[in-house]
Amino acid sequence: MIFPFSAIVDQEEMKTGLILNVIDPSIGGLLIMGEKGTGKSTAVRALADLLPEIEAVKDCPFTCDPSGVLCSKCTEDLQNEGHLHPTRKKMRVVELPLGITEDRLVGTLDIEHAIKKGEKRFEPGILADANRNFLYVDEVNLLEDHIVDLLLDSAAMGVNTVEREGVSFVHPARFMLVGTMNPEEGDLRPQLLDRFGLCVGVTSLYDKGQRIEILRRRAAFDSDQGLFYKQWNGEQQKLSGRISAARSIVDSIPMDDRVLEKIVSVTASLKLDGHRADIVMMKTSRALAAFRELSTIGSDEIRDAAWFALRHRLKRLPFEEIGAEREKVTEALALI
Amino acid sequence: MRCSSFIGHDEAKLAIILNAIDPRCGGVLFVGEKGCGKSTLARSLRSILPSGTPFVELPLNVTDESLLGTIAIEDTLRTGARVFQHGLFSRAHGGVLFIDDVNLLSPEIVSLILEVQGRGENIVEREGLRMRHPASFILVASMYPEEGDLSPHLLDRFGMCAGFERLTDAGERMSVVRAAICQDQTDADLELTERIEVARKILPTVSVRDRFLEYIADICINYNVAGHRADLYLLAAARAHAAFKGNEDVTREDINTVASLVLMHRRRELQPPPDQQEDPPPPPEHNHEPPPDNQQEQQPEPPQNNTDEQEHDQPPKPHELPPQKEEVFTVGQTFQLKRIAFRKDRLERAASGRRTRTRARNRGGRYVKSVLRQNRDIAIDATLRAAAPFQLVRKRTDVVVINEEDFRYKRKERKMGHLAIFIVDGSGSMGAQKRMVAAKGAVQSLLMDCYQKRDTVAIIVFRKDRAEVVLEPTASVEHAARRLREIPVGGKTPLGAGLLEAYRLLQRVGRKRPETRFLILLITDGRANQSVTEMPPDEEVARMAALMSEQAGIDIVVVDTEEKGRFTTMDRAASIAALLGADYHTIEDLKADYLVDIVKRSFPEV
Incomplete structure (x- = not known):
């Protein structure tokens, strides 16, 4: 049984970062940086419980969106039958283990099928599971470079194209990449860093009351998980209700020029390259507004979104720590 | 050998017992010299665990396949369907994974252990297999610290840590020998097993009053531990201890008794700068009253075991540089390093650039x-x-x-290991004309290059009467930069000690990762005036230099920090460079932009 998300003490920034990605998956994931033992992995795994259902093609291992990009199989079915069978599927947190081999990441030939039938059939890999879901890599900075390359490839394209062992297959692979890392164990490649929509830092809590509360909840969870779950069920329901409500209004929140101008003024004054930062900041402030049950984006949302979206994108001297740029951002945010 | 017959090391023994009572204690790491019984005691856990509890030994040469599980060849070929052959993680589920000499494990294996243990489940996505199975186990391990360090991350996963000293008491030594030849200790063992059995039954009813939860939180805050695992392990250990005593209520004494076991390995390596954080208070007294429930602000003293004999069990202390007359200089101007041609032939190295991956020669x-x-x-x-x-x-x-x-x-x-070891002179002469400011600037420039190439770096500082590794090899250059800022200056120049420490580090890392390439950067004015052996300083340096230059796979660069063109100029660093067979540069060279992407040249890219 997983520790309930709402029972995690404090760490609001990390929790909000995850929730914003549920509200708008196109934000593009979250990198959680922090010390060991601060509940990073607990939070990501707990998120699974709060995830909503999405529309998907029935029995499609790639969770194809009936009205979106389709896999080779669904494309074929649509041609042959003229329609697809939609169903509802709960979003998932798919884990990518460190010891993964290439074949299991991208998918490959189905051995049993080939032996029995003498036919080559595609067997989906982790990227298939991850489509439209969260893809979680614990200790993402320890992942083998070779695997990172493959991950970056499909993240950039949004599709996984397989040409190996005589099998050809294409399927959509759009996932929210969630990574946790302890910066002391090594840095992350810049290309990979940029793939994460948002970034938060977590630190140990030094408030005595909070520490005691952590102890208390953990002890209660350990002694009777079922009971603990029941006790937190109300909170969990409330939170997932709030997330669904936000999901349903997020697209209707207007992004008028006034908002866009403010965002651009921040990114411009920080001299950020490219436009990914602007786009992510825009989507994040909108998702924040939705989560806060607002009908318009205010300056507060833009300011808060900036911290999520910009922390890991600021140009810094090679060994300025992430976070050292706090002053620069504060300055830029004072303008709006 | 049986647990009950184990002589001495009461604290370590207690750790084993508490883990046998409640696996939530999170396992234990034994730290100590070779041959003092670490592994023997660890293995004795088997005899007091409930029967049927797995106890799996992880050999150092373990492969990913045997750890995670792999494809079963025979069954697969026979049936034509993929069959999973379970690995060590699967066999250790619900029990203990024992690792002797855990600090010699390769980093890749360590990261797998961390991942799977953290998740409590093994997810296999490899060799065409897709499989998941529960894998919750505690880690019990031993290490001899001089052979290599342990990643702080892995260290954090051990609920407890106990130090082992060689027994000096003649009586105890005799008993060890006697116990080793006499196997018949079953009565005492039976008694212990029974006591543990009883404790296990009481455990679910053991409760902790709020003020003791507060006490635990206080201790952990005062100890400035990273993360929250310490609190949880301390709680678990205190409960197990209460149960072992036959009590249903955790007392302050329970917490104090187990606190050093849980906390000894969790102090941060180095204290944060004093302006940010006060020094943690001294270890606590045993005979203190708990804080009354209504007085929140009263700070309890953090715990320590009351007996003197446990003082020698203290963990390897964080490197604390004593507060004497010394200065910490800022980091000087950094500069762009330029590339020039290399004197030495680096052909042998051409196949192994940074961040390039080598095809592993052996089965690793x-x-x-x-x-x-x-x-x-x-x-x-x-x-x-x-x-x-x-x-x-x-x-x-x-x-x-x-x-x-x-x-x-x-x-x-x-991943190819490249380690750049900075040996920095922190002696008083570096303080003159603020040479240290320039030296730090040089180091920072070199660090920047390491960052771009993703080398690992380590920093050794020598000053006063010794040298120490102030930064263990790390891939985090941010970390290194922070440590660089903290280097103080003052005292004599034990250059020989600096070289010796570097030599030891080479050996340690080389043992763990034989394919590592080293670059040694010695930053000094070369004025050795303090030896750590009986030899005169200069002879000591010469001996060490000879030893060092014989090592294969090493490049050495000397950066001379002496101010040139004065009547006091001695050019000692130049002759040391010659002894080391090293490249020699002055800081002035570096500043004048003549030089040199030193790091780049030594670890060329493919």
């Missing part, structure tokens, strides 16, 4: 993909996939037909 390394080119490791999954489509044609009957052309092999990769 991680299987990432299969290839056609023959080597010793057959990739069963890929071979099967190659053969599978032809089975009907080949008229398979009872076993999969594999032909010569089907064979595929594993390509294993391992």
Whole structure:
């Protein structure tokens, strides 16, 4: 049984970062940086419980969106039958283990099928599971470079194209990449860093009351998980209700020029390259507004979104720590 | 050997017992010299665990496959369906994973252990297999710290840590010998087993009053531990201890007794700068009253065991540089380093640039993909996939037909280790004319280059009467930069000690990762005036230099920090560079932009 998300003490920034990605998956994931033992992995795994259902093609291992990009199989079915069978599927947190081999990441030939039938059939890999879901890599900075390359490839394209062992297959692979890392164990490649929509830092809590509360909840969870779950069920329901409500209004929140101008003024004054930062900041402030049950984006949302979206994108001297740029951002945010 | 017959090391023994009572205590790491019984005591845990509890030993040469599980060759070939062969993680589920000399494990294996243990589940996505199984286990391990360090991350996963000293008491030593030859200790063992049995039954009813939860939180805050695992392990250990005593209520004494076991390995390596954080208070007294419930602000003293004999069990202390007359200089101007041609022939190195991966020569390394080119490791999954489509044609009957052309092999990769060791002179002479400011600027410039190449770096500082590794090898250059800022200056110049420390570090890292390439950067004015042996300082330096220059796979660069063109100029660093067979540069060279992407030249890219 997983520790309930709402029972995690404090760490609001990390929790909000995850929730914003549920509200708008196109934000593009979250990198959680922090010390060991601060509940990073607990939070990501707990998120699974709060995830909503999405529309998907029935029995499609790639969770194809009936009205979106389709896999080779669904494309074929649509041609042959003229329609697809939609169903509802709960979003998932798919884990990518460190010891993964290439074949299991991208998918490959189905051995049993080939032996029995003498036919080559595609067997989906982790990227298939991850489509439209969260893809979680614990200790993402320890992942083998070779695997990172493959991950970056499909993240950039949004599709996984397989040409190996005589099998050809294409399927959509759009996932929210969630990574946790302890910066002391090594840095992350810049290309990979940029793939994460948002970034938060977590630190140990030094408030005595909070520490005691952590102890208390953990002890209660350990002694009777079922009971603990029941006790937190109300909170969990409330939170997932709030997330669904936000999901349903997020697209209707207007992004008028006034908002866009403010965002651009921040990114411009920080001299950020490219436009990914602007786009992510825009989507994040909108998702924040939705989560806060607002009908318009205010300056507060833009300011808060900036911290999520910009922390890991600021140009810094090679060994300025992430976070050292706090002053620069504060300055830029004072303008709006 | 049985646990009850184990002589001495009461604290370590207690750790084993508490873990036998409640696995939530999170395992234990034994730290100490060779041959003092660490492994013997760890293995004795087997005899007091409930029967049927797995106790799995993890050998140092373990492969990813044997750890995570792999494809079972025979069954797979016979049935034509992939069959999973369980690995050590699976066998350790619900029990103990024991690792002797845990600090010698390769970083790749360590990261797998951390991942799977943290998740409590093994997710296998490899060799064509997809499989998940529960894998919750506690880690019990031993290490001899001089042979290598342990990642702080892995350290954090041990609920407890106990130090082992060589027994000096003659009586105790005699008993060890006696116990070793006499196997008949079953009565005492039985008694202990019974006591543990009883404790296990009481455990669920053991409760902790709020003020003691507060006490635990206080201790952990005062100890400035990273993260929240310490609190949880301390709570678990205190409960197990209460149960062992037969009590249903955790007392302050329970917490105090187990606190050093839980906390000894969790103090941060180095204290944060004093302006940010006060020094943690001294270890606590035993006979203190708990804080009354209504007085929140009263700070309890953090705990320590009351007996003197436990003082020698203290963990390797964080490197605290004593507060004497010394200065910490800022980091001077950094500068762009330019590339020039290299004197030495670096051809041998041409095949191993940074961030390039070498094909692992032996069976180490991680299987990432299969290839056609023959080597010793057959990739069963890929071979099967190659053969599978032809089975009907080949008229398979009872076993999969594999032909010569089907064979595929594993390509294993391992990140090439490049370690740049900075040996920095922190003696008083570096304070003159603020040479240290310039030296730090030089180091920072070199660090920047390491960052771009993703080398690992380590920093050794020598001053006063010794040298110490102020930064263990790390891939985090941010970390290194922070440590660089903190280097103080003052005292004599034990240059020989600096070289010796570097030599030891080379040996340690080399043992763990034999393929590592080293770059040593010695930043000094060369005015050695303090030895750590009986030899005069200069002779000591010469001896160490000879030792160092004999090592294979090492490049050495000396950066001379002496101010040139004065009547006091001695050029001692230049002659040391000659002894070391090193490249020699002055800071002025560096500043004048003549130089040199030193790091780049030594670890050329492909």
